[in-house]
Amino acid sequence: MKILFSISSLGLGHALRTLPIIKEFMLKNEIMILSHGKALSILKDELKNNKIEFIDFEDYPPLERGNGLKFYYFLIKDIFETKKIVKKENKFVNKLIKEKNINLIISDGRYGSYSKKIKSFIISHQIKIIMPKSLKIFQMISDLVNYSCLKEFNMILIPDFEDSKNNLAGKMSHNWIVNNLPHKYIGILSSYTKTKTKEDIDYYFITSGYIPNTKKDFIEELIKKSKLLNGKKVFVLGETFSKSHSENKEDNIEIYPYVSGKLRNDLMNRSKVVISRSGYTTIMDLIELGKRAIITPTQNQVEQEYLADYLDKKNLFPSFNFKNFNMINMVEKAKNSNLLKFKEKTKDSIKKIINTINSINNKKILQ
Numbered sequence: 001m002k003i004l005f006s007i008s009s010l011g012l013g014h015a016l017r018t019l020p021i022i023k024e025f026m027l028k029n030e031i032m033i034l035s036h037g038k039a040l041s042i043l044k045d046e047l048k049n050n051k052i053e054f055i056d057f058e059d060y061p062p063l064e065r066g067n068g069l070k071f072y073y074f075l076i077k078d079i080f081e082t083k084k085i086v087k088k089e090n091k092f093v094n095k096l097i098k099e100k101n102i103n104l105i106i107s108d109g110r111y112g113s114y115s116k117k118i119k120s121f122i123i124s125h126q127i128k129i130i131m132p133k134s135l136k137i138f139q140m141i142s143d144l145v146n147y148s149c150l151k152e153f154n155m156i157l158i159p160d161f162e163d164s165k166n167n168l169a170g171k172m173s174h175n176w177i178v179n180n181l182p183h184k185y186i187g188i189l190s191s192y193t194k195t196k197t198k199e200d201i202d203y204y205f206i207t208s209g210y211i212p213n214t215k216k217d218f219i220e221e222l223i224k225k226s227k228l229l230n231g232k233k234v235f236v237l238g239e240t241f242s243k244s245h246s247e248n249k250e251d252n253i254e255i256y257p258y259v260s261g262k263l264r265n266d267l268m269n270r271s272k273v274v275i276s277r278s279g280y281t282t283i284m285d286l287i288e289l290g291k292r293a294i295i296t297p298t299q300n301q302v303e304q305e306y307l308a309d310y311l312d313k314k315n316l317f318p319s320f321n322f323k324n325f326n327m328i329n330m331v332e333k334a335k336n337s338n339l340l341k342f343k344e345k346t347k348d349s350i351k352k353i354i355n356t357i358n359s360i361n362n363k364k365i366l367q
Contacts, residue, residue, distance in 0.1 A: 003106060005031065017281045020350060026052065035056070036058060061078040087112065105121065123157045125160050156183040172303070172307075173185075186353055187345075190284050192268055203231065204236075222235070227251045233252060277304065287342055295312075296321065
């Protein structure tokens with residue numbers, strides 16, 4: 001069976017959370033991967049020793065960029081550009097299906113990767129797109145647009161828990177749109193594996209994020225504040241095109257531009273407290289490994305702002321504004337947070353995905 005994975009490159013999370021699914025499905029299926037930019041680079045690196053065909057196809061513009069009036073200018077411009085690329089993507093994918101004899105599509109965040117000819121599934125936790133406060137009057141329009149995009153797929157695979165009170169994405173994944181479309185809550189997806197290892201990294205900073213205009217300031221501020229903390233500090237910047245590793249022995253700081261494979265898994269497992277952006281994939285990674293953490297939203301990223309506030313109020317992961325915060329106080333908050341322990345992990349989620357797809361697909365993906 002030939003499966004096309006179509007993966008968004010708007011942030012590295014889409015690529016990382018699909019990795020465990022790809023690795024499971026490639027055992028008995030032929031895999032093709034469509035993605036772009038850093039996400040495509042990561043997937044090629046993580047899957048380099050496997051017979052997988054990679055396709056580079058342009059992605060949507062990064063919504064919610066710019067400040068002030070520029071924010072609204074780019075938002076309107078990017079919405080129209082996204083609509084155009086979705087149509088182009090759908091045409092390309094349908095041509096690909098015919099040429100490559102593809103049997104199944106699994107999309108993560110790419111709305112144009114569907115077909116009426118074969119079963120198409122989309123992985124998404126963001127069923128309701130949270131609007132900025134100044135645009136709340138357009139929330140229903142946004143919901144209807146998202147509904148119209150998602151209904152093209154045979155089913156939505158939602159990486160969250162079904163319980164309306166005990167979940168990770170709040171109203172993004174539990175809303176009226178979900179109730180009116182075929183869906184399955186599958187639980188968390190993480191590319192990390194829990195290992196028995198000594199937690200010798202006191203503070204692990206993950207600074208990846210796809211809005212570059214705020215990233216440099218974010219990293220500089222964190223490095224500055226980290227010097228106030230005692231113990232070993234490790235930074236991973238998420239720069240896939242750089243390999244230079246540096247170390248500041250005086251302040252006990254180690255910096256990696258990018259890590260992958262075993263090293264990436266080891267560093268996360270060795271950490272006591274994680275300081276990171278509040279991206280949804282990172283949240284799932286923290287739950288998978290049972291890590292305490294401090295999170296902060298990327299500036300102007302409404303989804304991350306909502307997640308940070310939602311999880312902070314649940315006393316799960318305390319959040320902060322990186323321009324104005326007390327690092328020592330935040331660390332104490334994290335150490336006293338309510339670390340929820342969900343019994344279901346990624347391996348359970350993959351079983352749900354397999355059973356769900358097999359139940360509505362003519363050919364079973366795993367015999």
